[in-house]
Amino acid sequence: MKLYNTKSRSKEEFIPLNEGKLKLYACGPTVYNYFHIGNARAFIFFDVVRRYFEYLGYEVTYVQNITDIDDKIIEQAIAEEQPFHKIAAKYANAFLEDCHALGIKKPHHQPKATDTMPQIIELIKTLVDKGNAYEVEGDVYFDTASLPEYGSLSGKQIEDQITGARVAENLSKKHPADFTLWKKSKPGEPWWESPWGNGRPGWHTECVVMSQHYLGDSFDIHGGGIDLVFPHHENENAQAIALTGKPLARYWMHNGFLNIDGEKMSKSLKNFFTARDILQEYDADAIRHFFLSKHYRSPIDFTRELIEESHKAMQNFYKAIDAFDPKLLEDIAGKEATMDQAELDFQDAMNDDFNTAKAIAILFDLAHKSKKAPDQIERGRAAATLLRLGKTLGFFQNMQSRSAREMPDLSKSLIELILGYRSDARQNKNWVLSDKIRDDLLAIGIEIKDSPAGTNWNLRK
């Protein structure tokens, strides 16, 4: 298993801290709005990381934070004229719903920042005591100069970035790179009591506390979007090193950005889509296929055409699997003693820093084989393998609901009845009527396929 580690900027062999176990932390949302399609990429990708390690037999502990206190939440609370905690709760629930709709498996722990306030304050206190942080009139800053390793994750030289960078002037900081650990509350803002007066945590602190609480001082993989490398993860790591002398995580994985029609997504460009919006139009499999068809570290361009292509591509998988009885496939999958070559190839692809694009190509080979192999056993095996491997990418979670054979019996009987009438019409060469029946059924989502052996039908989309 090779992973690209942002810290070393190279692929490294993955060696877990404890054999057979994976401790994984990926940054979750700040709940001030519905999350957007770019966030979805990160959530889906780390869901695949988790699923694949589980497939490999690892005992995975996956933790994802929900940051529910922050400047943006306060702004949104003012905009919606609601208390901040109601806004946070609203969007935290929406986050959980949308993740579920995207087929993202629930992390083992999803702690909230406001539930860990005592630990956050404790962490800041320790940093102050150790001389890595200082207070200025109710604000507490991390002293970046106190830590020689500062900048080692993102590869930044502190001095370099000051010239020409858009660093806001803040005269109370000792150094422009110093960041806020605790922020004094202004009148009307939410606050918690602390040794430095009433205030709230700065960004970066909550992730350190929550990740270490569930995973230990230093864990295996820390993930998030590429934009989090600096400052967020650099600052998290700085706190961890100052606290324990050890880096927060051994491997840092970052997914690339999503652009809309070649441009960065932003509200001002009016090319901002929430995952919720996109889920209205496309199914989760299509969205997932779209993301996984490109390597996770590359930037990806979002267009509707591409999602539609992905949807069509996924249809091939469904057709391949639908050709077999689900119970038969489960039987085959359960009895499988030896892995076939396709599965080994799939693992090779995934073991090479999650080459999901290549892995998907192998699924297509399996779909092909499920139709073309010389004997029925071979074909069934290919379909069963396709189903099983596809699931490690999070595909096929909605199979049942869209499969014709899962419909209530009455609906099925009615369709068979109608098809019987159409068959009569065709016998009488009443093409006008038979075509009308076909078109009308299609209009309500039932697609007909005539074949010499009879008429088949299935649900479309």
Add this chain to the structure above:
RNA sequence: GGCGACAUAGCCAAGUGGUAAGGCAGAGGUCUGCAAAAUCUCCAUCCCCGGUUCAAAUCCGGGUGUCGCCUCCA
């Protein structure tokens, strides 16, 4: 100013030294009352220039172009 990524067929996209996976679209054949579906077949020499090598999309140097981070951001 500092740091980084990318450039492969109409579109998307794998491929890090041995003569280009896969998907979508397209073309043609079979099948069909028609259509859809199914099925078979076809469709690139890898941004430019130079270098290393028996051999490069793949390594090195130089261009050109696109994008991102350094401020909240997945």
